[in-house]
Amino acid sequence: MNVSYQWLSEYLDLTGITPEGLADKMSRTGIEVEDIFVPETGLKKIVVGHAIKVEDHPDSDHLHVCQVDIGEEELSQIVCGAPNIATGQKIIVALPGSRITGNMKIKKSKMRGQASNGMVCSLSELGFSEKVVPKKYADGIYVLPGEAIPGEPVFSYLAMDDAVLDLSITPNRADALSMRGVAHEVGAIYDRKPLFKEVLLNEMENEKIADYINLAIADKEDTPFYSMRIIKNVKIAESPMWLQTKLMNAGIRPLNNVVDITNYILLEYGQPLHAFDYDRLASKKILVRRAAEGENLDTLDGETRQLTSEMIVITNGEKPVALAGIMGGLGTEIQEDTVNIALESALFEPVAIRKTAKELNLRSESSSRYEKGINQATILSASAHAAALIEELAGGSVVSGAAVVSNIEVENILVSITLEKLNRSLGTAIKTDEVLSIFKRLGFSVSEENGLFEVSIPPRRLDISIEADLLEEVARIYGYDNLPSTLPIIESTPGKLDDKQRIVRHTRHYLEGSGLSQAISYVLTTPEKAGQFVMRESDATKLDFPMSEDRSTLRMNLVSGLLDNVHYNTARKNTDVALYEIGRVFYKNEGSLLPIEEEHLAGVLTGSLLENSWQEKAGKVDFFNLKGIVEGLFETYGLTEPLTFITDKDREGMHPGRTAAIYLGEQSIGFIGQIHPLMAKEYEIKETYVFELNLHPIIEGEKHPTIYAGIPKYPGMTRDIALLVDETITNQQLTELIREKGGKYLRQVRLFDLYQGDKINEGKKSLAYTLSYLNPKETLIEEEVTKAFEKVVQALVKQFDAVIR
Structure with missing residues (x-):
C-alpha cells in the first residue's frame, strides 16, 4: 500500500519525523517499508x-x-x-x-x-x-485548477513534493490497509495520538430511506452486514485537486467526484464502498444472493463474466448488478448524467470473495481488503463520511437514515497476559507502568491488577486474539533492538553423529571414492514413474493441487529419478554416468492419511568407469562392476548378518537374467541388476545397471565391534584351485563352502578366473580361486595349510561334484 506522508500528517503530528526515519521505525516494528519515493525527484x-x-x-x-x-x-x-x-x-x-x-x-x-x-x-x-x-x-495535457499561480513550481499543486511510503503489508495486518490504521500504528510507535476530524452528515428530514430501498439477504453467513444510503440530486463532475492527487499518489485513477470519494474512503478507512446509479437499478429492492449457474454480468472493466453458484452477487431483485466485494456492473455505473446514487457499504465472507476473485482472475482494491478482513466498527461511519463528502463535492442531498441488514455484534475482544510472562518470554525487566503505556499507545483499553493485564482489543486489530499476540505487540513497540541478547543456559552436550548420520556420511564417502557422484532428484514425479521398481506393495501418495502432472505423486523408488538423470546426461553426449542418491521414498497403506517414509540408497552405472589410455582400454560396465561396489560397501559396514545375492527373474522393469535380490541375513533389503531393454528404451538410455537398498536394516543391523590389530609379523601362504562345476552353481555358493571348510587360518578367497567355452563340456564352467592363509601369532606350517586345503577340496567334490583341474 502507498502511504502519503502529507496525508498522514493530517491525522498525526509528524514534527521532527522525516519520511526516512518513519520508514526505518516502521520496518523495525513489523511493517516493512519497501521504498520511499518523492514524485518530483529528478525534475x-x-x-x-x-x-x-x-x-x-x-x-x-x-x-x-x-x-x-x-x-x-x-x-x-x-x-x-x-x-x-x-x-x-x-x-x-x-x-x-x-x-x-x-x-x-x-x-x-x-x-x-x-x-x-x-x-x-x-x-x-x-x-x-x-x-x-x-x-x-489520458490523451492530452493536464489542466490545473484556476487558482494556480503562473510561474510557481507545479509540484506542490500535484502533490509531487510529497513522500510516498510503499508498505509491504502482511496478511495478518489488514488494519494497515487504511490511512487511519497506519496513523494508529505510527502514533503507537512515536507515542503521538492520532486525531480524526468529526464528520457531520446533514440528512433530509422529509425523505426517509424506507421509501427508496428495501434490502434482503439470502444468506447472512455470506453477507453478515449490508447497508445502503441514498443521495439525491448529485452533479457528476471532476474531483477537486486535493482529492485527485491523493488518489494518484496511492496508485488509483481519478474518474469523477462520486467514484473518487468512494475510493478515498477505501483508502482512509479500509472500507470498500460502491456507488450505484439509483435510477439505473430500476428497482427499489436489493437482494444479495449466490449467483445462479449460467448467469452473466458485464462488469465495469467492459468484460462479460460467466458466474457460478460459488459467487455472491448484488441484484435488483431479479438480475445481478454487481459482483459482491469485487467490482460493480456496467449497467449501474455512475455516468455524467447520474442524478441519484445508492451507496453500498457492506461486509462479505472473505473466503467466497477470494475464490471468486481467483476464479475470474479479477482482483481489486476492494477484494484484497475483504479477503484480509475489515474493521466492522467503521462500516457505517465510513458510509456516512462518504455521503457527507458527496453532499459537499457533488451537491447532493442525503436521504435520512441508512437501510441496514446486520448479523454481527461489534465488540472489543478481551485478552489477558501477566507481567511475569512478558518479562520471562522477552528476557526483559519491563515495569508495569511501561507496559500500560505501550497498550495505551496502541489505542487499547487496559486494566491491571497484581501483574495481570486485561486488554480490550478494538475491532480494527483483527490479528490480536491470544496471549502471544499481546506479547508480540509489547515486544515491537518496546523495540526489538532494546531486547537483551542472552545465551540459553542449558547443560552442555558433546556433539556427535548418530548411527544414521554416521552411516549415511560413510556411504557417501565410499561411493564417491568408487567413482560415483551424488545426485539429488525431485521427490515428486509422475504416477507411472512413482510405481516403477517398487520394493513393496503400496498405494501412491498424490497431491491434491500439484504444480503439474509431472510433479503430482510422491516417489516410491529412487531408481526412476536416477534414470531421468542418465537420460539428461546421455542426451548431452555424456555417455559415461555413475551416480548415487540417498533420499526418502514414500509408501502408503490403504486407508492411511499419511505416507510411511523410508531412507533408501540407490546407484546407477552406464557407459564406462575408465577412460581409454595407453595403459588400459575402457570397457563397458557390467553387473559385476556394480555388484563389486555394493559388496565392498557392505564389507565396510561390518554387519554381522551375511550379505547374499539371489537370482530374481520376476522383478518388473529389470532384466530377468541379470538381476538379483539383495538379502541381509534372511531379510530382503533391495535389488541389483540391469534395466530391462524395453524399460531402457522408454527412458531413451543404453545398457544401464542399477541397485536400490533400504537403509533402515543397515542402520539398525548388528555390527561387529571395531578391533584394531598390529600388522602381522609372520608370512602367509596361498593355494590355488581350479574347479569344473555345473554352470548352475554360483560363485557365492562355492565361496561360502570354501570359507566354511577352510579352517581358522583362511583369510581370503578370491576368484581370479572364469571360463565357459568350447574346450569344456556343455553346461559346465571352470572357476579358479586363490586361498590366502595367515597365522598372526606364528609362522604357518606347510602341513597345517595342506591339511586345511584338502578339507576344502574334499568338500567341493562331495557337495558340488566338482572336478579339480
Whole structure:
C-alpha cells in the first residue's frame, strides 16, 4: 500500500519525523517499508502556465501556437500538439533547460518555423503512470485548477513534493490497509495520538430511506452486514485537486467526484464502498444472493463474466448488478448524467470473495481488503463520511437514515497476559507502568491488577486474539533492538553423529571414492514413474493441487529419478554416468492419511568407469562392476548378518537374467541388476545397471565391534584351485563352502578366473580361486595349510561334484 506522508500528517503530528526515519521505525516494528519515493525527484524548472492565447499552427493540422504567461514580464511562445489545449487554461510548462521524466532535457527549438520556448506537459511526462492519469486527460495535457499561480513550481499543486511510503503489508495486518490504521500504528510507535476530524452528515428530514430501498439477504453467513444510503440530486463532475492527487499518489485513477470519494474512503478507512446509479437499478429492492449457474454480468472493466453458484452477487431483485466485494456492473455505473446514487457499504465472507476473485482472475482494491478482513466498527461511519463528502463535492442531498441488514455484534475482544510472562518470554525487566503505556499507545483499553493485564482489543486489530499476540505487540513497540541478547543456559552436550548420520556420511564417502557422484532428484514425479521398481506393495501418495502432472505423486523408488538423470546426461553426449542418491521414498497403506517414509540408497552405472589410455582400454560396465561396489560397501559396514545375492527373474522393469535380490541375513533389503531393454528404451538410455537398498536394516543391523590389530609379523601362504562345476552353481555358493571348510587360518578367497567355452563340456564352467592363509601369532606350517586345503577340496567334490583341474 502507498502511504502519503502529507496525508498522514493530517491525522498525526509528524514534527521532527522525516519520511526516512518513519520508514526505518516502521520496518523495525513489523511493517516493512519497501521504498520511499518523492514524485518530483529528478525534475526541475517545471512551472504553472496560463494559456493566454491559443491559435492553430499555420503549417500543421494538429499543432497549436500558444502564448503562455509563466510569471514573467513577457508571454512565452510554446508550440503544443495536445488536442485538448485551450485559451484560459492553467497548464504545466517545462521551461527551457528543465528536465522531465526519463532525464530528458527541454531546449528552445523551432517547430515548422515557429519558435517554441519550452513544452506543455502531460502528467505522464512528469512520471505519472498511465494507469493513474485521469481519463479526461489520458490523451492530452493536464489542466490545473484556476487558482494556480503562473510561474510557481507545479509540484506542490500535484502533490509531487510529497513522500510516498510503499508498505509491504502482511496478511495478518489488514488494519494497515487504511490511512487511519497506519496513523494508529505510527502514533503507537512515536507515542503521538492520532486525531480524526468529526464528520457531520446533514440528512433530509422529509425523505426517509424506507421509501427508496428495501434490502434482503439470502444468506447472512455470506453477507453478515449490508447497508445502503441514498443521495439525491448529485452533479457528476471532476474531483477537486486535493482529492485527485491523493488518489494518484496511492496508485488509483481519478474518474469523477462520486467514484473518487468512494475510493478515498477505501483508502482512509479500509472500507470498500460502491456507488450505484439509483435510477439505473430500476428497482427499489436489493437482494444479495449466490449467483445462479449460467448467469452473466458485464462488469465495469467492459468484460462479460460467466458466474457460478460459488459467487455472491448484488441484484435488483431479479438480475445481478454487481459482483459482491469485487467490482460493480456496467449497467449501474455512475455516468455524467447520474442524478441519484445508492451507496453500498457492506461486509462479505472473505473466503467466497477470494475464490471468486481467483476464479475470474479479477482482483481489486476492494477484494484484497475483504479477503484480509475489515474493521466492522467503521462500516457505517465510513458510509456516512462518504455521503457527507458527496453532499459537499457533488451537491447532493442525503436521504435520512441508512437501510441496514446486520448479523454481527461489534465488540472489543478481551485478552489477558501477566507481567511475569512478558518479562520471562522477552528476557526483559519491563515495569508495569511501561507496559500500560505501550497498550495505551496502541489505542487499547487496559486494566491491571497484581501483574495481570486485561486488554480490550478494538475491532480494527483483527490479528490480536491470544496471549502471544499481546506479547508480540509489547515486544515491537518496546523495540526489538532494546531486547537483551542472552545465551540459553542449558547443560552442555558433546556433539556427535548418530548411527544414521554416521552411516549415511560413510556411504557417501565410499561411493564417491568408487567413482560415483551424488545426485539429488525431485521427490515428486509422475504416477507411472512413482510405481516403477517398487520394493513393496503400496498405494501412491498424490497431491491434491500439484504444480503439474509431472510433479503430482510422491516417489516410491529412487531408481526412476536416477534414470531421468542418465537420460539428461546421455542426451548431452555424456555417455559415461555413475551416480548415487540417498533420499526418502514414500509408501502408503490403504486407508492411511499419511505416507510411511523410508531412507533408501540407490546407484546407477552406464557407459564406462575408465577412460581409454595407453595403459588400459575402457570397457563397458557390467553387473559385476556394480555388484563389486555394493559388496565392498557392505564389507565396510561390518554387519554381522551375511550379505547374499539371489537370482530374481520376476522383478518388473529389470532384466530377468541379470538381476538379483539383495538379502541381509534372511531379510530382503533391495535389488541389483540391469534395466530391462524395453524399460531402457522408454527412458531413451543404453545398457544401464542399477541397485536400490533400504537403509533402515543397515542402520539398525548388528555390527561387529571395531578391533584394531598390529600388522602381522609372520608370512602367509596361498593355494590355488581350479574347479569344473555345473554352470548352475554360483560363485557365492562355492565361496561360502570354501570359507566354511577352510579352517581358522583362511583369510581370503578370491576368484581370479572364469571360463565357459568350447574346450569344456556343455553346461559346465571352470572357476579358479586363490586361498590366502595367515597365522598372526606364528609362522604357518606347510602341513597345517595342506591339511586345511584338502578339507576344502574334499568338500567341493562331495557337495558340488566338482572336478579339480
